[in-house]
Amino acid sequence: MEHGPSIRAQAVALMRRGVPNRVVAEQLNLPRGTVGWWRSEDRRTRGESYERPMDCPRCTGRDVDRPAYAYLLGLYLGDGHIIAKPGQHDLSVFCNAAQTGLIAAAEEAMRRVMPLPRTSRHRKPGCVEVKSYTEHWTCLFPQHGPGKKHERRIALGPWQQEIVDAHPWEFLRGLIHSDGCRTTIRTSRLVGGERRHYAYPRYFFTNVSDDIRRLRTDTLDRLGVEWTHCTRDGNPYNISVARKASVALLDAHVGPKY
Known part of the structure; x- marks a missing residue:
């Protein structure tokens, strides 16, 4: 036209x-x-060169929303990844399609950490991929690299550890919302000839990476939350929190996914 x-x-x-x-x-x-x-x-x-606007805290010195970043870091280490190649840079976090609260929380965290990049949701079988587009996500998540996270070393930088130490519950919430769950274990036993039924709430976290599990358990230790390894098929990939007081702490600060 x-x-x-x-x-x-x-x-x-x-x-x-x-x-x-x-x-x-x-x-x-x-x-x-x-x-x-x-x-x-x-x-x-007019002889002007175009520079794409960006608000990366690491590149601009802008203060990052620290609680939001701690939560997003947990999501990324669990069910997130970054695609970084010429012409395509984005952060993706995969969420259960039925957990609409989690989907909204993931998108909100991305926007609070870096408001300028565009975000979107992509529905896939059984899940929703929440994406944010900017090459600067690799600045905020230096753990990005080739291959699967459990096949390479995962360690936090000093500035990341400082944020996690200041906002440990947000970090744990991100980890549990990505690779964890709150469930109820139901059992029964005979007491005085009468069968009684019991229900025990429990939190699980499952991740193949030894480093990521250690980041979780170190944080639990600092917060006084008791945990145990829950080995299945000889693999120590599951971390369980089952003691009543510790479950109550997680209920108060994390809660179930929804």
């Missing part, structure tokens, strides 16, 4: 005043692609 010089001049004038492409397109009833092209041509004509 052809657009006359007058409408283009109006669009350029708005863009030079800082009006976003989307708003310009809506106001002048133009395709967003056309507005983007005109902005690019206007910059080239």
Whole structure:
């Protein structure tokens, strides 16, 4: 579709005043692609180079939302990954499709840590992938690397450990919301010839990475939460919290996924 010089001049004038492409397109009833092209041509004509806006705390020195970052770090270490290659950079966290509260919390944490990048949700069989697009997620998660997390060393940087030490419950909540659960163990036994039924709430955390499990248990130890290894098929991948007082602590600060 052809657009006359007058409408283009109006669009350029708005863009030079800082009006976003989307708003310009809506106001002048133009395709967003056309507005983007005109902005690019206007910059080239004026000899301006384009720098994509970003708000990475590590690159700009901006204060990071520390509680949100501690939670997001737990999510990333559990069910998250980063795709980093030319033309494609994004952080993904996979959530149970039925747990809408978790999906919303993951997206909110991404936005609180870095508000500028676009976020989206992608529905897959049984789960929802929450994504945020910016190459700077690798700045905030230096644990990113080739291969699976359990096949390489996972250690927190000093600045990350400082945040986890200041907000340990948020970090644990992220770990449990990704690779953990709160469940109820039901059993029965004969007492004086009468069968009685019992229910015991318990928290589990399962991860193949020795390093990630150690990050969890070290944090539990600092908070006074008692835990045990729950070995299955000879594999110590499960961490269990079953003692009443410790379960109560996790209930108060973490709670079940929903």
